[in-house]
Amino acid sequence: MQRITIDPITRLEGHGKIEIFLNEEGNVANTYFQIPELRGFERFCVGRPVEEMPLLTNRICGVCPEAHHMAAAKAVDAVYHVEVPPTGKKLRELLYSAFYCTDHTTHFYALGGPDFIMGPDAPVAERNILGVIHKVGLEVGGKVIQMRKFGHTVVEIIGGRKIHPCTSIPGGLTKGITEEQRKEIETMGRWAIEFAQFSLKAFNDIVLSNKAYLDLIVGDIYTHKTYYMGMVDENNKVNFYDGKVRVVGPDGKEYVKYEPKDYAEHIAEHVEPWTYLKFPYLKNVGWKGFVDGPDSGVYMATPLSRLNAADGMATPLAQAEYEKFFSALGGKPVHQRLAIHWARLIELLYAAERWVELATDPEITSPDFHAIPTATPTEGVGIVEAPRGTLTHHYWTDERGVVTKVNLVVGTTNNYAPITMSIKKAADSLIKKGNVNEGLLNMVEMAFRAYDPCFGCATHSLPGQMPLEVTILDPDGNPINVLKQYCE
């Protein structure tokens, strides 16, 4: 077999690795997307007091510690069979909404957005946040910094710290907020709504109005017809903090809706010997390999999945954008992976609206933010929607509340199989007869960047975000080009 290798010869820099093998005709025979590290949270959290889990699992990912903090908080509530008072729940969701605004902003302006704002074929040196600021102006750059600042400020007010929040405990939180803090949070939230609207308008002006970009989004190369997962509230509207997990099929119809505690009846993880990361799939559909369609248990969990899996958004401005989204892209579900970027901005608007809703809730300043657990701790599952996918924490404890077993099915991990498929499809489509077309390389990069993959998070296993470098070699081993991807 003739071998063209896509290999990070700079193996020691890359925290992700792609190998592409060609057959005799020079077409793609197979691709491997490998994750090279394991930190082992499932093992070393055993023996720890369960109330430390929201603090320990923060350290899975410093980009979205809030997501781990919240999934862990809900899991430890469940372990203690304690109902968090309404104020406690609302404070956590308020923190989480502000975090979402920061996180989605970072992705759009610093990661995914540059591909569109600067253009898919812009020089690598300009395809970053500084390039974006130069192009759209310092004023916009200032807004982006402001948005990140406001989000982190709310995280700090409620969570005690900007990074790795510390206030969620079994039964609620260690502290509440004052009226003065509430006002400050509300003011920042109102600004965030305007910022989200501005971002959607920018996406419309720069991306949707550009036919070449639009063609890229709706084109076949970034399309996979898989199942889609997302958390929904009691009205089947998108919810990041609480609800049931809903999965729709490639036809858009509900396949299953499950309670967090039942996740293991629906999710299994396939193992391959050539990577440290597992491949989750829908257990009752089955693992059929890296293929899409209704008979393959492969599913996706991203902003686009959440929109596909829900019947709408729970806030008015985001709902209007949701309707516009599906009408522009030909109805539900949307299978085109690049539409994840657009979906992310609709979620940004929802998160900002929810932020203000919660900040103006009369209960939010109540001192009733913690209920002391009274039951014997046993076992519990907590699920939230991390920005990069459904996040499941499951703990077992002894009667003292000391952890005896842990299972984590984390954000990006959900998307390991679909990302692998997207890479293969891009390579399949574009590498023919041994020719590596320069133009395809950035398009391969865009295929995985759309997922906003964070393999630190995903695998609770690697350096927080994955600086992925792929070097393309010709058959003689000469480097042709280098692809890069960063989580944040």
Added chain:
Amino acid sequence: MSKPKFAMYWAASCGGCEIAVLNIHEKILDVDAAFDVVFWPVAMDAKYKDVEAMQDGEITLCLFNGGMRNDENEHIAKLLRKKSKIMVSFGSCACEGCIPGLANFSSIKDMVDTAFTTITTDNPDNIRPQASYTMPEGIITIPTLNPMLKTLDQVVDVDYYMPGCPPESHQIAAVVDLVIAALNGKAELPPKGSTIGAGDSTVCDECPRKRHEKSIKAFGRIQLMHADPELCLLEQGIPCNGPATRSGCNARCPIAGAQCIGCYGPAEGVVDYGARLIAAFASVIDSDKPEEIDHILDGLVDPAGQFYRFNLAGSLLRSSKSAQKG
């Protein structure tokens, strides 16, 4: 005149150190003005081969975060050490192993076995990841895990230590100012081996909670009480690590009602964090009856984790015997 060069890198870490640096917000423009940022995966596209092509010592300042979990991490640590004049061990993972260092309580085999036998894992053939694996199309490889997680200074020489999980952004900003001033001849850098960007006392000294003569009859769990928001947490029986932990964070967690978990590492002059904390906890136990003392100590449900939560890899112990055996 060309500007001094700046690099930042992550090994086995969570990315929080990077976010902490980004959270100096506008000050990042000062970094941009003062330095030529040559390598910083989080913020810019720079090529690894560019680093390899550099002269030894060409990078003026390198902030290195993350622990040494595998052979890849060690290789890049050695490379950046060679290319950097000032190598800062940045954040808890690099300085003392941090939470991922808790893996040193068990063997690497145990860790991998656990990850690949969870209840959702579909693994009928009991597969484990292989460093080198032959596929029909050819051999593919992934890095080899170290039996023990190591700190950065257990692998390369380090000039300064900057503790915290992550280091507080105001401390990062202060260090940036100091280095820029030193480069302009307006300040002097501290002696090699110093801890920078942190205080030289303990979290207790920064904590505004009221303290009395500390004495407790029982250790408690934070979720099983409504803690007094004004009073020292340790005095209320909550195992707070403030007495042994280095200051510099402004006691953020205790102010927010949560116990200090020790992320800033050992206070100045403390050789072994766990030993210091054991002494501190022992001193507040209000009893001279051995049986009662035993009973009080039973309230600490996880002594090993309590005393070495962030710094097992960097402690005198470094690991359990099972980890040393691999």
